[in-house]
Amino acid sequence: MRKIGIREIEDIALGAALLGAGGGGDPYIGKLMAIGAVRECGEVTLLSPEETPDDALIMPIAMMGAPTVLCEKGIGGTEYRRIFEMVERYFGRKVYATMPMEAGGVNSMLPIAAAARLGLPMIDCDGMGRAFPELQMVTFTIGGVSATPMALTDEKGNSVIFETITNQWTEELARSVTMSCGGSVTCSLYVMDGKTMKAYSVHDIVTRSEQLGKAIRNVKNVTDGTPEENFLAFSEGIKLFKGKISDVLRTTNGKFNLGKIQLEGIGDCKGHRGEVTFQNENLCASVDGAILATAPDLICLVDTETFTPITTDGLKYGKRVLVVGLRCYPLWRTPKGIELVGPRYFGIDTDYIPVEDRVKGGAANV
Amino acid sequence: MYKLGIDVGGTNTDAVLIDERLQVIAEVKHPTTGNIFDGIMGAVRALLDQAQVDRSQIRQAMLGTTQCTNAIVERKNLAKIGLLRIGAPATVGVPPMVDWPADIQFICQKSAIIGGGFEYDGKQLAPLDEEAARAFFTELKGKVQSIAISCVFSTVRADHEQRAAQICREVMGEDVHISISNEIGSMGLIERENATILNAALYKVAERFTEGFAYSLAQEGVTQAEIYLSQNDGTLMTMEYAKRYPILTVACGPTNSIRGASYLSRRNNAIIIDVGGTTTDFGVIQAGFPRESGVAVTIGGVRTNFRMPDVYSIGLGGGSIVRQREDGSVTVGPDSVGYEITQKALVFGGDTLTATDIAVRLGMADVGDASKVAHLSEELAVKAMSVIREMVEEGIDVMKVSSDDLDVILVGGGSIILPEKLAGARSVTKPAFFGTANAIGSAISKVSGNYEALVNYDELPREQALERAKREAIEMAVASGAIRETVEIIEVEDIPLAYYPGNTCRVKVKAAGELR
Numbered sequence: 001m002r003k004i005g006i007r008e009i010e011d012i013a014l015g016a017a018l019l020g021a022g023g024g025g026d027p028y029i030g031k032l033m034a035i036g037a038v039r040e041c042g043e044v045t046l047l048s049p050e051e052t053p054d055d056a057l058i059m060p061i062a063m064m065g066a067p068t069v070l071c072e073k074g075i076g077g078t079e080y081r082r083i084f085e086m087v088e089r090y091f092g093r094k095v096y097a098t099m100p101m102e103a104g105g106v107n108s109m110l111p112i113a114a115a116a117r118l119g120l121p122m123i124d125c126d127g128m129g130r131a132f133p134e135l136q137m138v139t140f141t142i143g144g145v146s147a148t149p150m151a152l153t154d155e156k157g158n159s160v161i162f163e164t165i166t167n168q169w170t171e172e173l174a175r176s177v178t179m180s181c182g183g184s185v186t187c188s189l190y191v192m193d194g195k196t197m198k199a200y201s202v203h204d205i206v207t208r209s210e211q212l213g214k215a216i217r218n219v220k221n222v223t224d225g226t227p228e229e230n231f232l233a234f235s236e237g238i239k240l241f242k243g244k245i246s247d248v249l250r251t252t253n254g255k256f257n258l259g260k261i262q263l264e265g266i267g268d269c270k271g272h273r274g275e276v277t278f279q280n281e282n283l284c285a286s287v288d289g290a291i292l293a294t295a296p297d298l299i300c301l302v303d304t305e306t307f308t309p310i311t312t313d314g315l316k317y318g319k320r321v322l323v324v325g326l327r328c329y330p331l332w333r334t335p336k337g338i339e340l341v342g343p344r345y346f347g348i349d350t351d352y353i354p355v356e357d358r359v360k361g362g363a364a365n366v
Numbered sequence: 367m368y369k370l371g372i373d374v375g376g377t378n379t380d381a382v383l384i385d386e387r388l389q390v391i392a393e394v395k396h397p398t399t400g401n402i403f404d405g406i407m408g409a410v411r412a413l414l415d416q417a418q419v420d421r422s423q424i425r426q427a428m429l430g431t432t433q434c435t436n437a438i439v440e441r442k443n444l445a446k447i448g449l450l451r452i453g454a455p456a457t458v459g460v461p462p463m464v465d466w467p468a469d470i471q472f473i474c475q476k477s478a479i480i481g482g483g484f485e486y487d488g489k490q491l492a493p494l495d496e497e498a499a500r501a502f503f504t505e506l507k508g509k510v511q512s513i514a515i516s517c518v519f520s521t522v523r524a525d526h527e528q529r530a531a532q533i534c535r536e537v538m539g540e541d542v543h544i545s546i547s548n549e550i551g552s553m554g555l556i557e558r559e560n561a562t563i564l565n566a567a568l569y570k571v572a573e574r575f576t577e578g579f580a581y582s583l584a585q586e587g588v589t590q591a592e593i594y595l596s597q598n599d600g601t602l603m604t605m606e607y608a609k610r611y612p613i614l615t616v617a618c619g620p621t622n623s624i625r626g627a628s629y630l631s632r633r634n635n636a637i638i639i640d641v642g643g644t645t646t647d648f649g650v651i652q653a654g655f656p657r658e659s660g661v662a663v664t665i666g667g668v669r670t671n672f673r674m675p676d677v678y679s680i681g682l683g684g685g686s687i688v689r690q691r692e693d694g695s696v697t698v699g700p701d702s703v704g705y706e707i708t709q710k711a712l713v714f715g716g717d718t719l720t721a722t723d724i725a726v727r728l729g730m731a732d733v734g735d736a737s738k739v740a741h742l743s744e745e746l747a748v749k750a751m752s753v754i755r756e757m758v759e760e761g762i763d764v765m766k767v768s769s770d771d772l773d774v775i776l777v778g779g780g781s782i783i784l785p786e787k788l789a790g791a792r793s794v795t796k797p798a799f800f801g802t803a804n805a806i807g808s809a810i811s812k813v814s815g816n817y818e819a820l821v822n823y824d825e826l827p828r829e830q831a832l833e834r835a836k837r838e839a840i841e842m843a844v845a846s847g848a849i850r851e852t853v854e855i856i857e858v859e860d861i862p863l864a865y866y867p868g869n870t871c872r873v874k875v876k877a878a879g880e881l882r
Contacts, residue, residue, distance in 0.1 A: 028662075028669070029460065032556060036461045069486050071554045072519050075459035113459065155456040156491070182485040244763075318766060
């Protein structure tokens with residue numbers, strides 16, 4: 001058990017942006033929500049999964065909606081409390097703690113704001129260990145946990161609880177209600193007990209985000225080795241490519257931002273060409289046509305000078321980036337995990353091979 | 367008829383005089399003074415001594431200044447303000463100014479979030495709480511003279527902000543300064559609100575530099591000139607407009623330098639390298655306008671969403687200090703002797719080895735006394751120059767979006783330290799008057815017209831509606847003084863408003879052309 005204050009929030013936001021693997025959007029508005037809440041209500045207690053009782057009722061909290069709307073409306077003052085009361089009323093039990101659903105963007109920050117404003121502890125875990133584009137793409141699905149009952153509310157006071165027959169329906173209904181409510185809502189889904197959380201969540205992810213953020217902030221303070229070596233060491237990252245963005249092709253299918261990033265090699269990758277495809281998050285990285293990493297492993301782009309993470313909406317021609325592969329949470333590498341978020345689900349015609357095996361002897365080992 | 371262009375920089379105040387055909391007649395550099403007006407008067411006096419023209423023939427005077435940026439960064443001369451945000455029940459979970467540095471928070475006397483605002487499609491989010499607005503302004507009456515008003519989705523619909531401004535005048539009187547967010551920023555409430563607060567806090571600074579500029583000119587006998595100020599997008603604003611929207615001057619420095627360089631070299635697509643005493647800025651001109659940066663811009667620790675030119679800066683300039691390490695390797699910068707170069711550089715009789723000394727030693731530049739650097743070993747000078755070359759070539763590469771070579775234009779007083787052949791550059795040009803490109807950029811700035819209207823595309827199809835809007839914007843630019851043949855459309859935006867019957871959109875067009 002430890003406390004999270006404003007310094008920690010800054011580091012968590014930075015680290016979570018890296019774990020967002022290109023997705024999750026800019027965590028800025030989320031960071032303001034968390035800082036505002038902690039200033040007003042005090043620091044937040046962070047519990048490790050092991051410190052949580054097996055029978056505790058845990059309420060994950062997240063926001064859904066269009067990033068542009070989120071950046072105008074932020075969050076109101078009553079949504080946390082309303083969601084909390086809806087969940088308690090539905091289950092007829094006290095909520096013990098809250099937790100994040102994903103790393104990256106506003107949803108790595110919102111649970112900190114909720115915990116501060118509700119006086120609840122937050123658990124050091126989430127359902128992805130990164131960011132993913134769809135609601136059923138959580139480790140809890142592997143454990144057979146249903147997304148519903150899903151509690152959803154807007155800032156005006158409208159609220160609804162869904163009980164659906166499949167997670168597909170949850171996604172569809174939640175999306176249309178979100179649009180009717182003005183484009184952004186606060187919600188809780190995958191409400192579960194402590195035992196299930198311990199078995200199927202991604203453990204210690206908040207702490208990992210914080211450590212990564214802190215390390216990025218101090219990346220230049222190295223005594224031996226280069227900042228790049230330092231970055232790869234503390235992130236346990238595998239260098240896939242270093243290059244300059246020579247083109248970004250973007251399309252949208254109404255639901256997701258899809259695209260392809262072309263990279264021209266620089267430094268020790270000079271003369272080679274890299275490519276990263278994305279659907280909100282980065283999905284597949286290849287060099288000279290050979291695939292070096294795919295989802296669910298994390299493919300992260302960072303600035304070659306500052307090592308700050310670059311999200312897919314912040315991509316810019318000419319930017320120099322380091323493409324880094326991070327191993328995903330082990331649960332994602334099980335057959336069920338690969339079925340849910342492996343390359344074939346995203347339409348990439350290849351088997352999942354762990355990033356550390358792909359790069360061995362590959363062209364990227366430069 | 368003549369145009370007078372002035373750029374007040376941190377080190378120098380540059381002034382140029384340009385004739386009707388936009389030919390540069392005279393240029394001067396004068397040290398910037400603590401009270402900037404002595405510097406402006408000194409520069410104008412020197413310029414007129416040089417040019418010997420009839421002062422009454424100077425009909426336009428343009429000022430580019432970083433006064434607002436400096437005031438924000440140094441937290442000086444900022445006025446206390448009140449902030450009213452319209453948007454409850456939304457947004458209250460994100461308090462105003464929550465991530466502002468502690469040392470600038472003092473500018474906000476009081477803030478409140480009241481009911482009101484809109485949804486993304488223009489539907490009302492909540493009715494405007496007029497009573498709360500009235501109570502807020504009543505409490506601040508007599509305490510502050512400047513008010514910032516922001517509102518959720520005011521970029522889609524501005525009615526609540528306008529109504530609140532009206533109430534503010536009723537309560538606080540006609541003299542109160544009001545800044546409303548939809549006139550200042552774009553999408554993103556917090557960034558737009560931040561810019562509006564800064565704008566409100568700058569009203570005294572704006573009054574001082576606009577009136578001071580007019581006074582300085584009058585003192586030097588320039589009394590027949592229309593006065594304009596440069597803004598971020600390379601267009602001009604009148605003095606009255608600048609007093610209301612001073613924040614729109616914050617990035618005019620790089621914009622002016624890029625546009626000035628483009629004008630001097632007659633190139634519309636190129637990389638511009640502006641070398642000063644301490645830093646070198648790389649910018650890109652595309653189709654005549656600076657390429658814009660895609661990232662949020664922070665001014666003095668406050669995040670805003672202004673469109674700023676995409677500029678890459680490195681610590682290299684004419685005053686950069688050159689050192690040789692024990693292993694024989696050579697470093698250049700990032701520290702510099704800055705404005706003290708005329709005392710500290712070897713060629714000026716000083717004791718510090720600078721990038722300028724290296725250029726003189728290698729015969730690339732003729733400043734100061736070359737005999738004072740004759741003793742330097744050629745090996746050292748060549749090594750230092752290859753470090754400089756590497757830094758600049760790297761910068762060119764950062765700014766390029768394709769592997770094709772581009773034309774490069776060198777400007778700024780420090781550009782004498784750069785070699786004339788650079789990798790990645792198809793050609794390297796150092797135009798005449800390269801030292802005062804900023805002031806020239808200011809003098810040739812364009813004048814714009816903004817048209818905005820709600821249009822139902824079912825009644826008037828989109829193509830025709832946009833055509834009409836473009837024609838109107840061009841007429842407005844001409845009415846503001848633009849030469850018709852030179853007016854171009856520089857911005858077109860249409861936002862669908864689903865809450866209106868039919869297929870209604872808010873259409874915004876900006877046109878700009880050269881001033882008569």
